[in-house]
Amino acid sequence: MDDGTAVESSDLAPAVASILADARERSVSGERVSVRPRSLPDRLDAVGNDRVPVIAEVKPTSPTTDGTRTDDPVALAQRMVSGGAAALSVLTEPDHFGGSTETLARIRSAVDVPVLRKDFIVREAQLDAVEADVVLLIARFVDNLPKLLAAARDRGFQVLVEVHTESELDRAIDAGARIIGINNRDLARLEVALETFERLSPSVPDSVTLIAESGITTPADAARMRRAGADGLLIGSAIMDGDVETNTQRLTTRA
Numbered sequence: 001m002d003d004g005t006a007v008e009s010s011d012l013a014p015a016v017a018s019i020l021a022d023a024r025e026r027s028v029s030g031e032r033v034s035v036r037p038r039s040l041p042d043r044l045d046a047v048g049n050d051r052v053p054v055i056a057e058v059k060p061t062s063p064t065t066d067g068t069r070t071d072d073p074v075a076l077a078q079r080m081v082s083g084g085a086a087a088l089s090v091l092t093e094p095d096h097f098g099g100s101t102e103t104l105a106r107i108r109s110a111v112d113v114p115v116l117r118k119d120f121i122v123r124e125a126q127l128d129a130v131e132a133d134v135v136l137l138i139a140r141f142v143d144n145l146p147k148l149l150a151a152a153r154d155r156g157f158q159v160l161v162e163v164h165t166e167s168e169l170d171r172a173i174d175a176g177a178r179i180i181g182i183n184n185r186d187l188a189r190l191e192v193a194l195e196t197f198e199r200l201s202p203s204v205p206d207s208v209t210l211i212a213e214s215g216i217t218t219p220a221d222a223a224r225m226r227r228a229g230a231d232g233l234l235i236g237s238a239i240m241d242g243d244v245e246t247n248t249q250r251l252t253t254r255a
């Protein structure tokens with residue numbers, strides 16, 4: 001443990017406590033992966049001059065979504081890229097988000113943009129479940145962040161370290177995170193507030209690629225996060241709700 005901040009399940013919304021318990025139990029078998037990643041920071045920089053750099057998320061369902069989207073996730077991903085997504089995020093958590101590692105592998109073969117594996121990774125073996133360009137580590141859920149960050153980088157992954165509070169941000173910076181996501185969704189209550197990003201972003205060093213996560217619904221929200229310093233925006237629900245290509249176009253078009 002790096003600083004003794006292991007999360008207590010009682011601090012979390014019941015759905016999130018259940019997600020975390022399942023993640024801790026999930027068995028993984030497979031060889032150690034070795035990834036040649038597509039650069040997420042370079043890709044966000046490259047598109048940022050022309051359009052809003054959006055990481056569009058393939059998110060079939062979630063604890064805060066009604067129903068499940070059952071259409072082909074590969075087709076959805078391709079339409080997101082056609083709509084202007086700079087990169088993709090793919091949920092691989094099966095029980096609460098309808099994701100799978102197989103889906104991520106199929107999507108990554110079908111597109112040429114960086115693909116983030118969105119899951120609740122809490123131990124090293126889980127890194128070997130599937131290749132991706134970027135993996136997510138949620139600071140709140142990882143006991144020894146420097147160790148898991150190093151294990152991910154040893155495999156070639158870029159790492160997006162997600163934070164929601166000042167102390168989690170300090171842990172991410174101390175661990176040497178180069179890509180940090182500030183999650184506007186509070187996993188204790190599942191409430192979303194874009195002010196979270198605005199409050200924490202000034203403390204992030206310029207050298208870090210900074211992602212605004214969750215609750216971005218409109219082009220005005222996107223512009224607000226960019227003004228507050230976001231290098232990229234992670235958007236799920238607002239893209240998955242309806243025609244994903246049209247939604248992505250709307251959110252990637254600069255005002």
Ligand SMILES: O=C(O)c1ccccc1NCC(=O)[C@H](O)[C@H](O)COP(=O)(O)O
Nearest residue numbers: 062063064213214215216234235236237
């Ligand atoms: O989205 C949820 O309902 C959720 C519930 C519990 C834990 C995590 C959850 N979401 C994970 C995410 O990080 C989001 O999918 C991602 O940031 C996109 O958010 P949004 O644009 O608000 O769908």
